[in-house]
Amino acid sequence: MSSPSAAPGRGAKPPIRDALIAAAFELFPERGYERTTVDDIVALAGVGRRSFFRYFPSKEDVVFPDHERCLADMTAFLAASGADDEPVRRVCDAARLVLGMYAENPAFSVQRYRLTKEVPGLRAYELSVVWRYERALAGYLRGRFARRADGILRADVVAAAVVAAHNNALRSWLRSHGRGDAGAEVDHALGHVRSAFGAGPPPPAPGPRSDGPGDDVVVLVARRDAPVWRVVQEFEATRTAPGQG
Amino acid sequence: MSSPSAAPGRGAKPPIRDALIAAAFELFPERGYERTTVDDIVALAGVGRRSFFRYFPSKEDVVFPDHERCLADMTAFLAASGADDEPVRRVCDAARLVLGMYAENPAFSVQRYRLTKEVPGLRAYELSVVWRYERALAGYLRGRFARRADGILRADVVAAAVVAAHNNALRSWLRSHGRGDAGAEVDHALGHVRSAFGAGPPPPAPGPRSDGPGDDVVVLVARRDAPVWRVVQEFEATRTAPGQG
DNA sequence: CCTGAAAACTGCACTGAGTGCCATGAGGGG
DNA sequence: CCCCTCATGGCACTCAGTGCAGTTTTCAGG
Numbered sequence: 314m315s316s317p318s319a320a321p322g323r324g325a326k327p328p329i330r331d332a333l334i335a336a337a338f339e340l341f342p343e344r345g346y347e348r349t350t351v352d353d354i355v356a357l358a359g360v361g362r363r364s365f366f367r368y369f370p371s372k373e374d375v376v377f378p379d380h381e382r383c384l385a386d387m388t389a390f391l392a393a394s395g396a397d398d399e400p401v402r403r404v405c406d407a408a409r410l411v412l413g414m415y416a417e418n419p420a421f422s423v424q425r426y427r428l429t430k431e432v433p434g435l436r437a438y439e440l441s442v443v444w445r446y447e448r449a450l451a452g453y454l455r456g457r458f459a460r461r462a463d464g465i466l467r468a469d470v471v472a473a474a475v476v477a478a479h480n481n482a483l484r485s486w487l488r489s490h491g492r493g494d495a496g497a498e499v500d501h502a503l504g505h506v507r508s509a510f511g512a513g514p515p516p517p518a519p520g521p522r523s524d525g526p527g528d529d530v531v532v533l534v535a536r537r538d539a540p541v542w543r544v545v546q547e548f549e550a551t552r553t554a555p556g557q558g
Numbered sequence: 559m560s561s562p563s564a565a566p567g568r569g570a571k572p573p574i575r576d577a578l579i580a581a582a583f584e585l586f587p588e589r590g591y592e593r594t595t596v597d598d599i600v601a602l603a604g605v606g607r608r609s610f611f612r613y614f615p616s617k618e619d620v621v622f623p624d625h626e627r628c629l630a631d632m633t634a635f636l637a638a639s640g641a642d643d644e645p646v647r648r649v650c651d652a653a654r655l656v657l658g659m660y661a662e663n664p665a666f667s668v669q670r671y672r673l674t675k676e677v678p679g680l681r682a683y684e685l686s687v688v689w690r691y692e693r694a695l696a697g698y699l700r701g702r703f704a705r706r707a708d709g710i711l712r713a714d715v716v717a718a719a720v721v722a723a724h725n726n727a728l729r730s731w732l733r734s735h736g737r738g739d740a741g742a743e744v745d746h747a748l749g750h751v752r753s754a755f756g757a758g759p760p761p762p763a764p765g766p767r768s769d770g771p772g773d774d775v776v777v778l779v780a781r782r783d784a785p786v787w788r789v790v791q792e793f794e795a796t797r798t799a800p801g802q803g
Numbered sequence: 804c805c806t807g808a809a810a811a812c813t814g815c816a817c818t819g820a821g822t823g824c825c826a827t828g829a830g831g832g833g
Numbered sequence: 834c835c836c837c838t839c840a841t842g843g844c845a846c847t848c849a850g851t852g853c854a855g856t857t858t859t860c861a862g863g
Contacts, residue, residue, distance in 0.1 A: 607814085
């Protein structure tokens, strides 16, 4: 296995960490995840048991050794975004970062996929990792949609859709044992999301109308017995308020 | 606490299960989830430690005692769907089932919300529960979209969007301590998803609605550039042809 | 009411993850 | 050479979860 580890903090990377990862992924395929104890791993790696938990807060973390770095990269990528970037496009690009991490190490990624598919505990752990990615995307979108009506709602929905599309393509690629063009699959899947929520194709002319079809839709909630004038008033308000001048 | 438990299998409901839930939710607020051991719970409930794990496969499960039943309800609801049901509408209605479960017991739901917000382990567990709901929705949609190009992809994305919208509204309601109209919030949020993915405008809110005073709510979806008369016409239509008799 | 069997309950011992504490040993100035 | 720091190792402990065996409860049939 070609070291999928990350340097903690800065500078040198500890060989112990890599040794633990290597030992773990040597044992998991032959004994299974649950029947491999931490003692087995540290014995094979030749380190003390206590050291394992210094490098990985839990046994599950050794299966996802590089997500912490990837999450930091994504956060930085979104933070470096400018005000003129189209938000949905930006989060799609951010999602591609995650794909890149998987594609760096196809064999490792496929092996991990087998594990997470079969072990419920690892599946749950992976969900919490994915959730953090989704929250990073949603946090960025919440900022960009802040002035919009239902901006927070839209941010959460778009983030979930992007993650779902990304994962759909990623899993398809993993099921094919890492053969095939992962990037193209993800692009295709994300294209669907952008066509539903974002500004469709690459924006050649960002005119006064900056947003896609989703933005042209307004949702009204009213009591059934409300007077008509009240509904009309609300509808008119959404036309003048949130858009741009 | 008013028993949020479910009858396992068929027939009578065991009081031990309810006693365990009650004991757990008596201890969690005062000691916190992690500092409450299973031994504490069974001691307060007056049962043997071994019995706890006969009713709940893990300590986390006692926090979500009714999701298993709700998941079964949702699966049944989707399975009972006809070929003439509009799929996106159907999954939105299915999501409302979950909301109904929360709304049955506002105090309990709010208390659980506090727990899951603060305890990482419970948050992870909740994610796995939500994931199962999402897979149920996606599985139904995959069947309905089977003949479509990219049907599987679309199914996954729509399911994720529905879950995200539902959770957005649900959490907003939970943050307000269970005051406010949860049904209306969820309808509003799901309206966004349907406007992005579904077919046509939503008929007035269906589903089990039995909440507070502002109950009779209608949701309108319209293009922002639609003429006002069109909106008024649609609003009037919902008044003259009410959804549920 | 008695009886026998099945199901439910309890106690006990065990595995394994994760943590706190302290000793040790290696490097790096002074 | 000594001292300081820090990474590591070892040890003991808590607690979740499981398998097993023994005991109680439930209940059907007589």
